[in-house]
Amino acid sequence: MSTIITQDDIKHLEKISMIRLSDEERNTFTPQLTSILEYVEKLGEVDTKDVPETTQVTGIVNVLREDEVKPTFTQEQALANAPEQERGYFKIRGSLKNIAADA
Amino acid sequence: MNLARKTIPELRTMLDSKEISVRELTNSILQQVQQKDGDLKSFLTIFSEKELSPAIDAAQKAIDEGKATDLTGIPCSVKDIFNMVGTRTTASAKILDNYIAPYESTVTSRLKNAGAIIVGKVNMDAWAHGSSTETSDYGPSHNPWDITRHPGGSSGGSASSVAGGQVPYSVGTETAGSIRGPAAATGITGFKGTYGRVSRYGVIAMGSSLDSPGPLTRTVEDAATIMKYISGHDAHDGTSIQESALNIDLSARKDLKGLKIGISxxxxxxxxxxxxxxxxxxxxxxxxxxxxxxREVEMLNPEYAVAVYTIVCRSEVSSNLARYTGTRYGTFKNDPVQTVYDVFMNNRSIFGFEAKRRSMTGSYVLSKGYYDKYYRKAQQVRTLIRQDYDKIFQDVDVFISPTLPNIAEVIGDALNNPLFGEMADLLICASAMAGIPGISVPVGLTENMPVGMQIIGPAKAEERIAQVAHVYQTATEFHKLVPANYE
Structure with missing residues (x-):
């Protein structure tokens, strides 16, 4: 039984993905996600009873290093690509004041 | 004479014998790049002679002092997925249009240390999401064999720059097919190592359990040479395997006597x-x-591997793209906001459609109630794929198949297929999911377009597959075919 994706499902996905689609993108993507899921659901044919999951292929576990202080970005380097900055901070549009006003 | 058509050892001889200087060679290559890029659109950034001058001078000095490596003074291109300090690094995504890398990837750092002259950064599918360069926010690259067609992807700019005679070699990355595929589509050699063989440090991430950098070249010999310089353990990458650099001895095998090849x-x-x-x-x-x-061997239907890849990779994409908020770097929208949530929502709406599509598919299969049905199931089938290879490599030494199911398509034909990228990788997904090495070599033309054959081996058997590919290439001339209009 295939999964049918609705526009409401897509709106929920936009929320959890923090991605906004245009109406046109939403109309295109809704049937496409249905067909993508239809394709991947063929894995249901494969018997995986008692098969362990593979999450990585190298077999490497617990890669650790000494907790040493090493040179890292200066404040200037860290801010070099910031769209906006002020007094050494990343700057974004204020939002907390609106919440305070609602409270 | 186009020097970009020479192999690495040929250029090495010319440089070491002082037949040509590093500056002359670099300028000659830059001329090829400029001359052909109007048609091929391989490059996103081309460095000027002035910008390259320190590297040129250092390489010439090393040659003059007898300290040259195999790569010293030889120009190349790299995919625009590698952070190169102080240079624009976009991954072909508009959201990173003005991002200047603040640090250096291990691959480019090792290339530079070996004396390579990186003349520019080449086009790719945006975020490496695709198999044609058509999802690039800067438009597609073109296949030098027929410029109405794409060069494969995602390392398509790497492929068009080598196949089109702009540079002698390029370094790209593969998640599932992004090196081997474009190499096959353009008639060159592409080498993807075992996962963890080449460091991912400084590579803009797509599918972190799969991403593997590697070379696109004219010959197997060149590919093996580049692997020697870019491979080897890197403490900056926790998934880097504990092995020293690959030192492949191609002369150890002269023929294929005793070699057992599996086909399905x-x-x-x-x-x-x-x-x-x-x-x-x-x-x-x-x-x-x-x-x-x-020998004929029994393998799982390759379509299952495509389904596993679709789920696993898109899940990893949704996680990797979650870090792009447009606050610390990248493009941002200065629209009014109510909450910090709106800040992220606004900035992330700049993603191209393919990035949105993949990210949201990943979010779906990982979300509550669907995880077991999709993600866990895919990870279980991934185990079966690995067992499949373990089984066949008890009977055969290598597995061989076509690299791509088709010749390169006409640009625009695949755009409306939401799984095009994955379907083009039909024959590659299984080996990518298993993390094992593969090399694609050209085997001639059909409909005047190149066809590639891939040779796949067990984990860490890069030397074996390179030797087999080299013996084949030594016996044939297909790697010497050149597209008529781009000599």
């Missing part, structure tokens, strides 16, 4: 274009005449 009918029929199957079967005949034995 599913990899030659069905969706595979007849001309593609035919060229690869002819190549197998050549390998037989060189002493190899061909």
């Amino acid at each position: 009918n599913d990899y030659f029929s069905g969706a595979i274009q007849p001309g593609v199957s035919a060229r690869v079967k002819e190549a197998l005949e050549v390998m037989k005449s060189l002493g190899a034995e061909i």
